[in-house]
Amino acid sequence: MATPAKRQRVAGPVGGGDPDPVAGFLSWCQCVGLELSPKVAVSRKGTVAGYGMVAQESVQPGELLFAVPRAVLLSQHTCSISGLLERERGALQSQSGWVPLLLALLHELQAPASPWSPYFALWPELGSLEHPMFWPQEERQRLLQGTGVPEAVEKDLTNIRSEYYSIVLPFMEAHPDLFSPRVRSPExxxxxxxxxxxxxxxxxxxxxxxxKEPNPPLMVPAADILNHVANHNANLEYSPNCLRMVATQPIPKGHEIFNTYGQMANWQLIHMYGFVEPYPDNTDDTADIQMVTVREAALQGTKVAAERLLLCERWDYLCKLEMVGEEGAFVIGWEEVLTEEELTTTLQVLCMPAEEFREFKDQDGRGDDKQEDNSLTIRNIPKLKESWRQLLRDSVLLTLKTYATDLKAEQDLLSNKEVYAKLSRREQQALQGPSSMFSKTNEKMMVSSSEL
Structure with a gap:
């Protein structure tokens, strides 16, 4: 995981802010041995949003931009209560795995002499975070309907409340000398x-x-200043003594330096970071068809009870093969289906004749390999069997119905700069984000699969 774009005035989340947080942070970097290349600068100018890092001179691939000693990282293992967190490790287990780091942050934020105070001064004001979890529920549902984000947020909020009241608050109350009342706050x-x-x-x-279990999260000063784009020009490397940000592309003087948070679709970006990359810049963007939607589309084509029973039997068999699930999704990229095996098997099983399905089951899912090209690239969709294309098309149509707007309405808004400029930031992000990507990606699929 990496860091999000910064957007608004930043200051220490608990306590006063440095009148010049950048100068304070850079001075702190020198003191703790965090080496920044003279070719880079932390700036609010020339960045996509808020703070970012800009090249002051041209940078070549492979050049070191900065190095963060491991002692400078803020984690459950480096904070001032690391010993206590280690001793209480069993009691701090949680679904997210983040509780020890969050307790470390709660403790360090209230400490005037925390070694990381100059680092905290570059954080965004916590009340200004733009994650959908802070949007009113009505706005979240209206703008992000059909993307899966409202449902993911509801799960997040439930887990956050549970962790806080069952683990975090009891721990802080058991150690009142380490956690002042002002940080014992669910907000x-x-x-x-x-x-x-x-x-x-x-x-x-x-x-x-x-x-093994994933490594716990940690905070990396300087690295979290970099903003994200899919076509990034820098990457974070891990070594025994430090973490190194290295250029991966030529970076001209004056250009912003971008890290990557991974191959993130816009629905993931807005859910986890509160922003999206405007269409069509995010080459990692995807669109999802819920697996149960394909089942629903297939059921639409049944006419009698016997056909519905057989289709349910097929679906149960796909579940047994672990190709589908009640909460799973088929993931579609710009050029191909990323869950190709799952979707290919699903289309095959749901569309094959009854006798062929019996043989397929008898062979434990090992069908005849001598078949036509069924690779699920967007361009190859017209070559698929007619029944496959019909089911895929019906699934797309059902999915598009879950969105509050259609493709034409979104295109009209995007093309009308005057109207677009009057939209709220959240409306603009939602328009450029998940539902827009799904409509545009599946427009390609619709064109291909309409040749029936």
Whole structure:
């Protein structure tokens, strides 16, 4: 995970702000050994939003932009109550895995002499975070209907409340000397969860450790200043002694330096970070068809009870094969289906003749490999079997009905600059984001799959 775009005036979340937070932060970097290249500068000018990092001179691929010693990282292992958090590790287990870091932040934020105080001065004001979890429920549902974000937010809010009242608050009350009353606040905890969601990093596991639990999140000063785009020009590298931000592309003088948060669709960006990349800049954007929507589309084509029973049997078999699930989704990229095996198998099983399905089950899902090209690239959709194309098209139509607007309405808004400028920031983000991507991606699918 990486850091989000900054947008508004920043200051220390708890306590007063430095009149020149950048100068204070850069001085602190020198004191703690956080090395910034003379070719880069932290700036509010020439950045996509708020603070960012800009090249003062041209930078070549492979050049070091800055190095963060591991002692400077803020985590459950480096904070001033690390020993206590380690001793109480069992009691701090949670679904998110973030509770120890959040407690570390709650403790350090209230400490006037915290080693990270100059770093906190560059944080956004916690009350200004733009995650959908802070939007009114009505606005969230109206603007993001059909994207899956409102449902994800509801789960987040339930988990946050549960963690706070069952784990975090009892822990703080058990250690009143370490946590002042002003940080024992569900609102502050809620805001810090959003900040950790957006600004923290997670060190990847080694290949041989893939079966282990993920590493806990940590805060990386300087790295969380960089904004994100899909076509990024820098990347964070992990080494035993430090974390290094390295240029991956030539960066001309005056251009902003961008990190990546990973291959993130716009619905993920707005959910986790509170912003999207305007269409069509996000080349990692995707659109989802809920798996149960494909089942619903298939049921639409049944005429008698026997056909419906057989289709339910097929669906149950797909569940047994772990190709589908009640909460799963088929993920569609710009050029291909990213969940190709799952969707191909689903279309195959739901569309095959009854006798062929019996044989398929008898062979434990191993069908005849001698079949036509069924690769699910957007361009290849016209070559699919007619029954597959029909089911895919019906699924697309059902999905598009879940959105509050249609493609033409969105295109009209985007093309009318005067009207677009009058929209709220949230309305603009929603328009450029998940529902827009789904409509545009599936317009391609509709054109291809309409040749029936």
């Amino acid at each position: 502050l905890y809620h805001q810090l969860v959003a900040l950790v969601m957006a600004y923290s990093f997670q060190e990847p596991l080694e290949e041989e450790d893939d079966d």
